[in-house]
Amino acid sequence: MCQEYVHYKASRRRANSVIFNIGDGEMRNNNKLLLRASLFNLVLLCFGVIGDAAAASGIIYAKNPVTYTLGRTITSNTASCKGTLSSVSVTPALPDGMTINPTSGTISGLPTQIVDSTAYTVSAKCSAAPVTGILTLGIGDALTAYYVDDVNGNDSADGHTPGTAWKSLAKVNSAALGPNTSVRFRRGGSWRGQLQIQSGSPAGAIYYDAYGTGPNPWLLGSVIKKLTSDWTALGGNLWQSVATFPPQPGLKNGLPYNNANDVGNIICCSPRRTGVEKWNQSDLKSPLDWFFRTSDWRVVVYSITNPATAFSGLELAIDRVIVLISHANYAYMQHLGIRYGAAAAIQGNGTPMSNLTFRDLNISYIGGGNLGGNGTRYGDGLCLWGNAHDIMIERNNISQIFDSxxxxxxxxxNISVYNITYRNNVIWDTSTGMEMWLHPTNNSTGSTMHDIYVLNNTIVNPTHWGYNQHTGNGNGGFGLYIGTPAAVAVYNIVIMNNAFAYMPSNAIDEEQSFNMWTGKMTMDYNDWFHAVTTAQVHQSLPTFLDEPLTKWAANFPAEQHGIEVNPLFVNLGSGNLIPATGSPLINAGVNLTNKGVVLDFNRNPRPATGPFDIGAYQHAP
Structure with missing residues (x-):
């Protein structure tokens, strides 16, 4: 029916423009005109004017509709028309891992995201005439699938269907997962504790994802203390938790120390608020000031009335990594939310981590734990600690992070870090936008860091949330923090098309020396905007340096095409960081298609040719 309809429309459009400019325009009432139209079509065919007729059949795919299997390379799906295809494009973008050949229309690849059956519009030229076609395509579960339901699940069930889903993170962590496996959490659900990512293999990855309808599932690193019975009065508007949070020997939070149960932050209320930690109980003077008392491992809060009444939905963030990726290889994590932890949201420790993808995650209210009890608070959105390579971090929304x-x-x-890509992420209200550094023990040689790509990210800090939280270590507030001595072999560090804005401290902070980065780092087409002062660059060694970014860039050299202007987001206050009409970010970047940047944060296409926008979003043409 689609082919016949297209053919009719093409014939009628031609007849209308040549023949039907008189009469009432209805074919059934114009017999003479109908005869003339038929003769005209015959003349066109006799003279070989067949391009439009050939195109009228549209685009046909060898398999349509079609459903593919997650994580399995597909058999190429070829396209054809009654002519020669060219200039092929598809809307919306195909599922991640799949591509369409712009010349032939052939679809190929290895799908890495589950997608319900969707109608994709394929547009092209067929012997130079425009044509379209509809391809209905979906991506189903991996060869082995497990489901997790926090409400109706049962850890004694087999987990292979939504009706026989597992229930707990403990069950997921203890299961022996293999290559070509998906573990999907129920949308609308939430789990408290730690998820431990397991490894696939080159033969197939493990996919941690979501299923069902509603908001993405949440992994929470907190305990909720919202009942009045959770708190006892000490007098003087001070209240202590009934629960205690002592260190657990042998339980590590991803770094080499074992105070894994101290509380690092308090989150509550609507709209959300966070408490302010003090180092001494006597310093608690204002509502929601709090202190972690290590003499008995309790939380003490300043509140006029019972904290559960004064501050709705109290969450105590525990100092433990929420998603542990130590030893993990060949795994994907996507469409999940991670929040309310006092250590890192996602972290691996020391052991090689490789072939991992973190995509379309929502990470918020992370960090604040007391690092080893030494008075240094910490906590990143995503931390790759130690050996890591071939890792993709894209399209994540990261906010309210204590550290970076x-x-x-x-x-x-002998630390080796390479082939790490950070692209199309939105990072806001974090103390520091991003960090990259290696500090070899005793300044030893043998460590390397290379092929690190920071591309088209939006990094802003309008409220200085994490920076203002820094009790005990008031540093941070940088757009970019780097620090690697000359003993480390560094090369091919690429930082391009990023929007850094509203940082409370230096734009770039190098705790060692910029000398070693010369010729090893490409930094260009970025926007560095400070609302109050000009962007500054700081260096500690070999001599102290603190100068405007423009002066540093001219000497380095860097930012030959960079800008330092107000990015003009749609609504900074609400977190809508899409460039507004007239934003200087529009068309101010460089085309990075050759570095794999083809979509933006919302999976809208980047231009195949011509300039990109700076930042995670691409404006609609």
Whole structure:
């Protein structure tokens, strides 16, 4: 029916423009005109004017409709028309891992996201005439699928269907998962505790994802203390928790110390608020000031009335990594929310992590734990600690982070970090946008950091949330923090098309020396905007340096095409960081298609040719 309809429309459009400019325009009432139209079509065919007729059949796919299997390379799906295809495009964008050949229309690849059956519009030219077609395509479960339901699940069930879903994170962590497996959490659900990512293999990955309808599932690193019975009065508007949070020997939070149960933050209320930690109980003077008392491992809060009454929905963030990726290889994590933890949201420790993808995650209210009890608070959105390679971090929304939005960092010897891509992420209200550093033990040689790509991210800090939380260590507030001594082999660090804005401290902070980055780092086409002062760059060694970014960039050299202007977002206050009409970010970036940037944060296409917008969003043409 689609082919016949297209053919009719093409014939009638031609007849209308040539023949039907007189009469009443209805074919059934114009017999003479109908005869003339038929003769005209015959003349066109006799003279070989067949391009439009050939195109009229539209685009046909060998398999349509079609459903593919998650994580399995598909058999190429070829396209054809009654002519020669060219200039092929598809709307909306195909599922991640799949591509369409712009010349032939052939669809190929290895799908890495589950997608319900969707109608994709394929547009092209067929022997130079425009044509379209509809391809109905879906991506089903992996070869082995498990479901997790926090309400109706049962850990004694087999987990293979939504009706026989598992219930707990403990069950997921203890299950022996293998390659080509998906673990899907019920949308609208929430789980408290730690998820431990397992490894697939080169033969197939493990996919942690969501299923059903509604908001994405939440993984929470907190305990809720919203009942009046959770608190006892001490007098003087001070209240202590009934529960205690002592260290658990042998239970590590992803770093080499075991105070894994201290409370690092308090989150409550609507709209959300966070408490302010004090180092001494005597310093508690204002509502929601709080202190973690290590003499008996209790939380003490300043509140006029019972905290459960004064502050609705109290969450105590525990100092433990929520998603542990140590030893993890060949895994995907996508469409999940992670919040309310006092350590990192996602972190691996020391051991090689490789071939991992973190995509379309929502990470918020992370960090504040007391690092080893030494008075240094910490906590990143995503932290790659130690050896890591071939890792993709894209299209994540990261906010309210005590330390940095994302980072690759380590101490030790013979650390190797390479092929890490951060692209199309939105990072806002974090203390520091991102960090990358290696500190070899005793400044030893043998460590390397190379092929790190920071592309088209939007990193803003309008309220200085994490920066203002820094009790005990008031540093931070940088757009970019780097620090690697000359003993580390560094090369091909690419930082392009990023929007850094409203940072409370330096735009770039190098705790060592910029000398070692010369010729090893490409930094260009970024926007660095400070609302109060000009963007500054700081260096600690070999000599102290603190100068405007423009002066530093001219000497480095860097930012030959960079800008330092107000990005003009649609609504900074509400977190809508899409460039507004007239934003200087529009068309101010460089085309990074050759580096794999083809979509934006919302999976809208980036232009195949011509300039990109700076930041995570691409404006509609």
């Amino acid at each position: 939005g994302f980072t690759n960092q380590s101490t030790g010897t």
